[in-house]
Amino acid sequence: MAKSKYEYVKSFEVEDEVMQPNLIIVRIEGCNFERFSDIHDLEKPNDEKALALMNSCAAAVLEEYPDIVFSYGFNDEYSFVFKRKTKFYQRRARYFPRLHVNFNKMMSLIVSFFSSVYATKWKEFFPLKKMKCPLSFLARVVCCASLEVLQAYLAWRQSECHIRNLYNTCLWMLLKSGKSAKEAVEVLEGTQKQEKNELLFQQFGINYRMLPEIFRQGSCIFMTQAEDVVKHDEHGIPIKRMRRKPRMIHNEHIAGRNFWNGQQYLLMELGPFDNEIKKIKAEYVRSFLFENKLMPSTWIVIRIDGCHFHRFSEVHEFEKPNDRQALNLMNSCAVAVLEEFKDIVFSYGVSDEYSFVLSKDSKCYQRQASQIVSVIVSFFSSAYVMKWKDFFPFKELKYPPSFDGRAVCYPSTEILQDYLAWRQVDCHINNQYNTCFWMLVKSGKSKSEAQSYLKGTQTREKNELLIRQFNIDYNTLPIMFLRGSSVFRIKGEDSVMPEDGTFEEVKQEIILSHSNIIEDSFWKEHPSILC
């Protein structure tokens, strides 16, 4: 297909990669989970159903991504460990013989899938409670240079589970017994493990060790081979096949040799733990957290794109080439994203993608790429599932969709505008091609005939084809199909700048439009967007 003069902006898209054979962990944790938990009236300090939902989502991730071999979670967090030689978004680096993994893509897909499964399965676990708002997760990648680092990491997370659970159990018992939040915090300040155990036992008759394992130890889920009856033969004898199945267990020492070396699958994919961990140095493990900060004073664009939406749109019988409701759903999710993330000043969407522009001076998550990408892509995915019924009341969502995300920085407003123009030109080129293609197919041509018919044709020829053969004036098609959609903020009419120089909070409105953003005139009409 034709290329536009804006294509040069692609060169700003640099990939973040991890060199193998590093062991890779993706850790996700609920963003603002306390607020989510309050809104949904979850039980404190642990809600068994919410934990079961987290575990069920993690199991779904393991089934979806066979390269993940082990996972551990507690509370609102989960860590996913990849097998040594993951082929997931792998590519051969140009100058080095090693294999590299594009971990931003990998991380964003996992967090997106997890969030959309969470929203999908919510009603299974809370049939009487409506999910009131999307939940997003922050994700990060941890690279472990050796198995010992992975062992230390797991020991660290499990000790965090224990420390937090003991503290929260005490805190909530004190609160339930009538203490104020301030008083309860004061009682617990500086207390050691032993003292907390005693407090629970003496004041509340609770033996901490008798609390459910899932609260104290967290949950591990990993794959095992299990025999499954697939069908019965004509004599009624069951026919069995080996199948990978996620298995969940609770264990007190997941980083201990006893537990780890006892799991065949883990030994095979990751190897044995040779020694026991003596003391966990959190600082040591934290030093492996990968933090990629985006360049200051540059426009940040987070572009998300539906994963295998070709298949998704087939399965859900989207209209071809454009499904109005599917696009309206994408737009509605974009509006929700702008309502949630105040640093986003503009967004542009077409087909299964959306680009979100964060202001140049944004300090969002200290400009850490993985955090910003994950929180936006997972919020969007969650919103997509939650809003599905509003746009497709008569169509069932057959499986949870996922989106990948990336962050790209643009150093000047002109280049950012060129980026957006590139996306809109792409919208135009694809839409014109797809309109012709599907008209030809609907008129009786095979897909390959339609393809060769259109090969090498220019814009003008395609427009003529549409008029001549199908009596369609391309420019009269719905404007959303022609131009894609922009969602942005403009300052409300009632915004005032008081004369005494004090600023009042400027009321902002979120607008959806299908404007031409390639032309300068759009930006001149809305000078406040990219100021």
Ligand SMILES: Nc1nc2c(ncn2[C@@H]2O[C@H](COP(=O)(O)OP(=O)(O)OP(=O)(O)O)[C@@H](O)[C@H]2O)c(=O)[nH]1
């Ligand atoms: N019928 C129909 N299909 C759509 C619509 N919007 C998007 N799609 C489908 O989604 C695809 C999006 O293109 P891509 O993002 O390049 O392809 P993908 O299948 O999502 O693959 P990856 O993004 O690489 O995972 C299109 O090729 C269409 O098949 C729509 O409104 N109607």
Ligand SMILES: [Mg+2]
């Ligand atoms: Mg896609």
Ligand SMILES: [Mg+2]
């Ligand atoms: Mg796409």
